[in-house]
Amino acid sequence: FFTFSFSRRVGFCLSDKKRRKLNLDAFAEFCAGHGVEIVEIDLTQPLVHQGPFDVIVHKLSDVIVEAEHDSQSQQLLANFQSYVSAHPSTALLDPLPAMTQLLDRFASYQIMNWRICSPPYLEIHSATDLPSIQQVLVEQGLSFPLICKTRVAHGSLSHEMSLIFSASGLADIHPPCVLQSFVNHGAVLHKVFVVGDRHFCVERPSLKNFPSGPCDRKTIFFNSHQVSKPESSSDLTAAVAALVRELRVRLGMALFGVDVIINIRTHTLTVIDVNIFPGYEGVPQFFSSLLSHIESVLDKRTSACPRDNGVPDSTHATCGSSAATTDL
Numbered sequence: 001f002f003t004f005s006f007s008r009r010v011g012f013c014l015s016d017k018k019r020r021k022l023n024l025d026a027f028a029e030f031c032a033g034h035g036v037e038i039v040e041i042d043l044t045q046p047l048v049h050q051g052p053f054d055v056i057v058h059k060l061s062d063v064i065v066e067a068e069h070d071s072q073s074q075q076l077l078a079n080f081q082s083y084v085s086a087h088p089s090t091a092l093l094d095p096l097p098a099m100t101q102l103l104d105r106f107a108s109y110q111i112m113n114w115r116i117c118s119p120p121y122l123e124i125h126s127a128t129d130l131p132s133i134q135q136v137l138v139e140q141g142l143s144f145p146l147i148c149k150t151r152v153a154h155g156s157l158s159h160e161m162s163l164i165f166s167a168s169g170l171a172d173i174h175p176p177c178v179l180q181s182f183v184n185h186g187a188v189l190h191k192v193f194v195v196g197d198r199h200f201c202v203e204r205p206s207l208k209n210f211p212s213g214p215c216d217r218k219t220i221f222f223n224s225h226q227v228s229k230p231e232s233s234s235d236l237t238a239a240v241a242a243l244v245r246e247l248r249v250r251l252g253m254a255l256f257g258v259d260v261i262i263n264i265r266t267h268t269l270t271v272i273d274v275n276i277f278p279g280y281e282g283v284p285q286f287f288s289s290l291l292s293h294i295e296s297v298l299d300k301r302t303s304a305c306p307r308d309n310g311v312p313d314s315t316h317a318t319c320g321s322s323a324a325t326t327d328l
């Protein structure tokens with residue numbers, strides 16, 4: 001016997017900082033006007049008593065990164081994963097395996113490097129003698145200045161980076177990290193914010209141009225959050241739409257940001273970074289886009305499982321879709 005209700009419940013699982021930044025209270029009010037209930041999930045309590053959820057929107061990247069070395073975060077993650085496994089009809093925005101690949105720049109740069117224009121880069125797994133790094137840099141076509149980024153791509157430590165201007169500056173790297181050729185781009189960054197099938201381009205300030213090639217200059221250390229924050233918005237070319245379509249397929253995700261620069265020498269659109277559930281600052285359409293994407297996920301699921309009117313329930317016979325692999 002199935003009990004059906006047509007209420008749509010969307011669980012949110014965000015850090016306090018992210019919840020405030022997103023203004024979840026205002027989004028909840030916006031959604032209530034559209035018949036969708038927004039529920040904040042407390043990861044420290046069993047999710048089964050807080051559900052059921054039609055969709056869970058989360059940014060568990062922080063918890064996943066911390067779970068590498070923190071038992072409490074491991075417990076929170078296990079709590080979440082056991083609920084998701086027991087409730088396959090609950091759609092995840094975004095699936096954990098897709099999100100996990102973006103936490104590691106070694107993995108995300110391999111995706112960026114596949115049929116998408118991105119600067120030459122080199123993975124530095126552990127401390128290696130400088131001459132052998134120098135040799136591989138030449139073999140892999142990297143050129144000074146280089147930008148050095150931590151392997152971990154999300155969380156507070158992931159934004160500490162450096163600009164290296166010559167071989168002697170390689171002594172300043174702290175593996176595991178990536179070295180990427182710096183591409184002059186006229187100090188303009190194009191943030192492409194993706195919400196499902198929609199994307200929005202926002203222009204941001206960026207690092208200035210530097211003379212190409214090695215030069216006798218000390219390494220510059222900086223935090224990326226001091227470089228590219230909101231200024232204005234502008235639209236780019238159709239090339240961004242093609243890039244977003246490609247990344248949506250490659251990543252299997254709906255909520256992500258892509259950092260794009262335009263090489264001032266070759267005028268090529270160049271991807272330098274992909275972010276999980278970014279801030280969407282400068283995108284006034286974010287609330288309406290997120291809600292319509294959530295509704296499209298639910299509509300897709302309801303049409304795929306007509307018996308299931310969109311309310312997940314442990315008594316429901318699932319239609320085979322598993323939340324971890326739901327196509328969002």
Ligand SMILES: Nc1ncnc2c1ncn2[C@@H]1O[C@H](COP(=O)(O)OP(=O)(O)OP(=O)(O)O)[C@@H](O)[C@H]1O
Pocket residue numbers: 119147149153158159160180181182183184185189205206207224225227228259261272273275
């Ligand atoms: N290869 C590159 N060539 C030129 N500039 C770059 C390159 N990579 C990064 N930058 C500059 O450094 C800034 C930070 O780089 P990146 O986006 O990779 O760091 P991040 O910490 O992931 O940033 P965020 O998470 O805020 O997007 C970029 O906004 C851009 O200004």
Ligand SMILES: O=P(O)(O)O[C@H]1[C@H](O)[C@H](O)[C@H](OP(=O)(O)O)[C@@H](OP(=O)(O)O)[C@@H]1O
Pocket residue numbers: 021061062153154155156158191228229257275276277278279280281
């Ligand atoms: O998990 P983190 O802190 O790495 O997430 C960052 C994300 O990497 C980007 O830096 C976001 O900036 P934008 O791309 O400009 O949106 C950050 O958003 P913010 O609104 O918090 O600055 C994320 O926190």
Ligand SMILES: [Mg+2]
Pocket residue numbers: 224259272273274275
């Ligand atoms: Mg970035």
